[in-house]
Amino acid sequence: MRAGSPRLLREINDRAAIEALLRNGPLTRAELEGIIGLSKPATAQLLTRLETEGTVLRNGLRGGGRGPRAQLWTVNGALAHVAAVDLTPDTIDIAIADISGTTLTEHRAPMPKTDVLEAFHSAITKTAAQAGLTPDALHHVVVGSPGAVDPATGRLNYAPHMPGWENKNIPEELEALLDTSVTVENDVNLVALEEMIAGRAIGVKDFVLLWPADAVGAAVVVNGVLLRGATGGAGEIDALQVPDHAHADTGTERTGSRYGDLLDSTAIARLARAHGVSARTGRSAVEKALSEGPAGREFLVDLARRIATGVANVIAVVDPELVLLSGEVAQAGGTTLADLVAAELRHLVVPRTPVQLALVTGKPVRSGALHSALSVVREQVFGLPAATTEPFRGPQRDERAAPTSPSAR
Amino acid sequence: MRAGSPRLLREINDRAAIEALLRNGPLTRAELEGIIGLSKPATAQLLTRLETEGTVLRNGLRGGGRGPRAQLWTVNGALAHVAAVDLTPDTIDIAIADISGTTLTEHRAPMPKTDVLEAFHSAITKTAAQAGLTPDALHHVVVGSPGAVDPATGRLNYAPHMPGWENKNIPEELEALLDTSVTVENDVNLVALEEMIAGRAIGVKDFVLLWPADAVGAAVVVNGVLLRGATGGAGEIDALQVPDHAHADTGTERTGSRYGDLLDSTAIARLARAHGVSARTGRSAVEKALSEGPAGREFLVDLARRIATGVANVIAVVDPELVLLSGEVAQAGGTTLADLVAAELRHLVVPRTPVQLALVTGKPVRSGALHSALSVVREQVFGLPAATTEPFRGPQRDERAAPTSPSAR
DNA sequence: AAATCGTCTGGAAAGTTAACAGACAGGAGT
DNA sequence: ACTCCTGTCTGTTAACTTTCCAGACGATTT
Numbered sequence: 059m060r061a062g063s064p065r066l067l068r069e070i071n072d073r074a075a076i077e078a079l080l081r082n083g084p085l086t087r088a089e090l091e092g093i094i095g096l097s098k099p100a101t102a103q104l105l106t107r108l109e110t111e112g113t114v115l116r117n118g119l120r121g122g123g124r125g126p127r128a129q130l131w132t133v134n135g136a137l138a139h140v141a142a143v144d145l146t147p148d149t150i151d152i153a154i155a156d157i158s159g160t161t162l163t164e165h166r167a168p169m170p171k172t173d174v175l176e177a178f179h180s181a182i183t184k185t186a187a188q189a190g191l192t193p194d195a196l197h198h199v200v201v202g203s204p205g206a207v208d209p210a211t212g213r214l215n216y217a218p219h220m221p222g223w224e225n226k227n228i229p230e231e232l233e234a235l236l237d238t239s240v241t242v243e244n245d246v247n248l249v250a251l252e253e254m255i256a257g258r259a260i261g262v263k264d265f266v267l268l269w270p271a272d273a274v275g276a277a278v279v280v281n282g283v284l285l286r287g288a289t290g291g292a293g294e295i296d297a298l299q300v301p302d303h304a305h306a307d308t309g310t311e312r313t314g315s316r317y318g319d320l321l322d323s324t325a326i327a328r329l330a331r332a333h334g335v336s337a338r339t340g341r342s343a344v345e346k347a348l349s350e351g352p353a354g355r356e357f358l359v360d361l362a363r364r365i366a367t368g369v370a371n372v373i374a375v376v377d378p379e380l381v382l383l384s385g386e387v388a389q390a391g392g393t394t395l396a397d398l399v400a401a402e403l404r405h406l407v408v409p410r411t412p413v414q415l416a417l418v419t420g421k422p423v424r425s426g427a428l429h430s431a432l433s434v435v436r437e438q439v440f441g442l443p444a445a446t447t448e449p450f451r452g453p454q455r456d457e458r459a460a461p462t463s464p465s466a467r
Numbered sequence: 468m469r470a471g472s473p474r475l476l477r478e479i480n481d482r483a484a485i486e487a488l489l490r491n492g493p494l495t496r497a498e499l500e501g502i503i504g505l506s507k508p509a510t511a512q513l514l515t516r517l518e519t520e521g522t523v524l525r526n527g528l529r530g531g532g533r534g535p536r537a538q539l540w541t542v543n544g545a546l547a548h549v550a551a552v553d554l555t556p557d558t559i560d561i562a563i564a565d566i567s568g569t570t571l572t573e574h575r576a577p578m579p580k581t582d583v584l585e586a587f588h589s590a591i592t593k594t595a596a597q598a599g600l601t602p603d604a605l606h607h608v609v610v611g612s613p614g615a616v617d618p619a620t621g622r623l624n625y626a627p628h629m630p631g632w633e634n635k636n637i638p639e640e641l642e643a644l645l646d647t648s649v650t651v652e653n654d655v656n657l658v659a660l661e662e663m664i665a666g667r668a669i670g671v672k673d674f675v676l677l678w679p680a681d682a683v684g685a686a687v688v689v690n691g692v693l694l695r696g697a698t699g700g701a702g703e704i705d706a707l708q709v710p711d712h713a714h715a716d717t718g719t720e721r722t723g724s725r726y727g728d729l730l731d732s733t734a735i736a737r738l739a740r741a742h743g744v745s746a747r748t749g750r751s752a753v754e755k756a757l758s759e760g761p762a763g764r765e766f767l768v769d770l771a772r773r774i775a776t777g778v779a780n781v782i783a784v785v786d787p788e789l790v791l792l793s794g795e796v797a798q799a800g801g802t803t804l805a806d807l808v809a810a811e812l813r814h815l816v817v818p819r820t821p822v823q824l825a826l827v828t829g830k831p832v833r834s835g836a837l838h839s840a841l842s843v844v845r846e847q848v849f850g851l852p853a854a855t856t857e858p859f860r861g862p863q864r865d866e867r868a869a870p871t872s873p874s875a876r
Numbered sequence: 877a878a879a880t881c882g883t884c885t886g887g888a889a890a891g892t893t894a895a896c897a898g899a900c901a902g903g904a905g906t
Numbered sequence: 907a908c909t910c911c912t913g914t915c916t917g918t919t920a921a922c923t924t925t926c927c928a929g930a931c932g933a934t935t936t
Binding site: 059060061062063064066067070071073074075077078094095096215216264276278280281283285286287288289290291292293294295297298299300301367370371372373374375376377378379406407408409410411442 | 504710816
């Protein structure tokens with residue numbers, strides 16, 4: 059820790075003001091006073107200074123009450139722009155926002171089987187053009203993708219579904235392509251981020267989000283911060299060796315199978331058939347089972363047993379407050395499946411960790427990427443701490459501090 | 468984030484000065500200037516103010532160079548005292564230190580089978596008396612113990628070896644007994660803390676310490692902070708369901724055994740016998756195997772296979788930078804065993820996490836408890852952040868900033 | 877008339893730069 | 907070998923800067 063002169067105070071107070079403006083939308087000076095705790099003259103001076111710097115803008119007036127109309131202030135969004143990309147083997151989905159968090163444009167394109175880089179580049183360029191920008195004018199780009207980038211080598215591991223991306227320093231290639239700074243982040247991690255900001259994990263400091271799919275992934279949040287791991291591989295539980303606890307025999311190696319092999323679509327469909335539920339995909343198997351009856355129920359219990367073995371391992375290691383299930387199979391299973399998993403867990407581990415469904419709606423990967431990019435840029439531009447414990451939650455008019463006693467500290 | 472007046476600046480600077488004095492032992496004013504970055508008059512004024520408050524003390528003079536002898540300053544140790552307790556089923560080991568970190572007294576007593584609380588109380592009272600204190604004059608006590616306290620209920624879980632402690636709010640009982648604040652911390656966690664401060668994990672932000680023993684425990688450190696878990700159960704991998712990958716058959720349930728059952732002393736001895744190495748305890752089996760030859764080698768490889776399966780699970784979830792092995796079996800196995808575990812891991816997980824032996828010497832649990840207690844008290848008394856990223860490392864004369872240009876910032 | 881907005885004035889708290897008096901070590905001069 | 911000077915370091919004091927706060931004042935709107 060280092061000491062500081064009055065200059066440090068100014069930096070602290072500027073940051074506090076900018077954070078308050080970002081979080082609570084346009085504010086009058088009096089409201090800002092109430093939030094950051096400065097006096098009237100100090101706040102006024104701060105705002106005029108930030109205005110001449112170009113950091114904040116006047117943004118209309120607020121009338122209604124007694125007295126003159128109050129000036130509203132916002133952060134100058136044009137200071138920096140970010141792009142968020144959801145990259146799947148099928149499509150590429152892009153959004154561009156300014157530093158204030160307002161989305162400017164969106165764009166969606168199919169992913170070709172060849173020349174992924176070229177498609178990526180042209181899609182970004184197109185989207186940027188819609189916002190009146192060139193790609194290099196973007197201050198940061200976050201790409202959500204399956205797999206995980208090893209921060210040391212830049213290689214994308216755990217991503218067999220991304221052909222042609224092996225043995226390359228992916229972030230470096232993308233940075234060279236766009237002439238901007240680029241981060242590649244695991245898609246499940248971004249979903250977890252979004253759940254933390256706007257989903258079921260608001261205010262939860264330690265949780266795990268499980269995504270059973272053709273590549274089982276998990277995101278681990280510890281102390282409100284995403285755990286990425288030394289090689290980016292935290293939560294990559296697809297390769298976990300677990301026994302198959304399902305009662306029905308589907309010919310799996312009982313002494314220990316890859317967790318992912320027990321939960322991919324065909325394995326789930328096979329398990330369903332062993333219970334007399336015929337379906338072609340995991341999702342339809344679960345949907346059918348829910349509508350059927352006792353036989354379907356038996357299948358769901360067995361599926362919950364499989365899911366629970368992996369979750370039990372994770373709980374034994376990190377003991378989270380909450381386990382969230384996401385992905386189409388889990389969503390199809392609904393609270394019924396979540397409750398079954400929770401019940402199975404009680405046989406396997408000591409903590410009675412609640413299991414819930416994720417509250418993902420819309421495009422969680424892309425929104426998560428957007429929030430991640432905003433966090434990076436706000437740190438760069440404003441010096442705001444990147445991993446804010448209280449994440450940005452968008453404008454919250456109702457929650458702002460009452461400006462009753464502006465001088466109270 | 469909130470803004471602040473000049474008063475905030477003073478708090479920040481005071482904390483910086485106190486932290487520097489705690490970390491770097493007695494300092495002259497000029498040295499302190501160099502560390503915290505204040506000017507000469509401000510530092511001098513700060514010190515005299517802290518002196519009249521009773522926070523710091525004059526501590527001799529430093530001569531030798533040109534000019535007058537410089538005044539040395541230290542934190543006033545008498546401001547607060549802490550106790551650290553290593554509580555095992557056999558013995559109770561106590562140390563008392565003041566807030567500056569200097570140990571005042573030590574005491575060791577056998578643990579009776581009955582009336583554990585009474586024994587605890589009298590041992591603490593005795594030790595405190597040696598330091599001229601009464602138990603309630605201790606500002607905080609940290610007890611290192613097997614098992615983990617659930618912060619919600621106060622119950623000690625995962626500790627079958629502590630008879631009579633079930634279904635009680637242990638910290639509450641101990642606090643009532645001593646009339647002080649008491650924390651009960653998992654012993655392996657404290658060992659990990661000590662490794663982070665003075666062992667092999669210095670500067671390592673993310674690591675896992677595995678303690679194979681009759682109750683296998685692990686400590687998980689994420690971002691330089693011990694992970695305790697929502698119910699205190701993080702790292703309690705004894706109950707992990709893992710397949711037994713050992714080649715020799717010892718009659719274990721191949722479809723999944725408790726990890727702990729594969730690694731307790733008798734299980735290890737049994738595995739050794741299956742390889743023709745006869746020994747009564749796990750430790751002696753490993754020692755014998757190391758001195759023997761090919762047969763011993765085969766046993767060690769099989770043991771490493773068993774250890775690696777659990778470690779692989781942990782790596783898949785948190786992907787640490789480093790895995791440390793500790794405990795008497797691991798210590799007996801030495802780097803040979805650590806290397807074998809690392810080799811086995813490469814078959815099981817993607818990250819090539821290094822596996823090393825812990826560097827524990829002396830009394831790691833008790834020292835860890837002491838550092839933990841100091842951290843708590845320093846937060847209470849000085850407002851220093853509890854989880855300092857850079858932990859206290861004791862006096863470091865050589866590392867102090869050169870006071871060449873005191874005004875440079 | 878009452879409340880509220882924005883601005884202005886004077887003052888308090890914290891730190892910085894600069895200068896000064898005194899103390900000590902080491903080398904130059906006798 | 908002794909004395910004395912010089913350079914460096916310690917600690918203090920004084921004047922100035924930066925930042926914020928409390929209170930007052932006119933203007934504006936209901």
